[in-house]
Each structure stands twice: as C-alpha cells, then as structure tokens.
Amino acid sequence: MTRIVGKNDGPNGRNEHYDIGSNKNVPRRNVVASIKRGELPDAHVVKINGREYARDNPDHSKSDNVNRNK
Secondary structure: OOOEEEOOOOHHHOOOEEEEOOEEEEEHHHHHHHHHOOOOOOEEEEEEOOEEEEEEOOOOOOOOOOOOOO
16 A cells, blocks of 8 residues: 655645655646556545545545645
C-alpha cells in the first residue's frame, strides 16, 4: 500500500499537492489521474464543488487517511 498524504496547501486547506510514498508535492491532477488509471488501488476520487480530490478507501484506521495529522 502506498501512503498518500494531503498537503493542505490550497485555499481553505484544500489539497493541491500530495506526498505519495517517496514522491513529494505531486499535483492534485496527477494524483487523480493515477487513481483513475488504477495505480493507487487503496484510494478513490471524490468530486467536491467541481474539483476532484484523492481519498483513501474506508477502513478503521485513521493513520492512513489522506488528511491525517502528521
């Protein structure tokens, strides 16, 4: 499983970039495209106010959420 961590670097804390494993500051559009291609199977895409974002698939662990406290 590859860890996806949101950077909360956009307006109002939106994720404009993510850290994915050892890849740092990956733009949101690239992460969304990777999820849609099936390259990040433990995540899915949500659309909020017309923008697509990465989200972890539901489970009982808070430690692997995209917007976890680091």
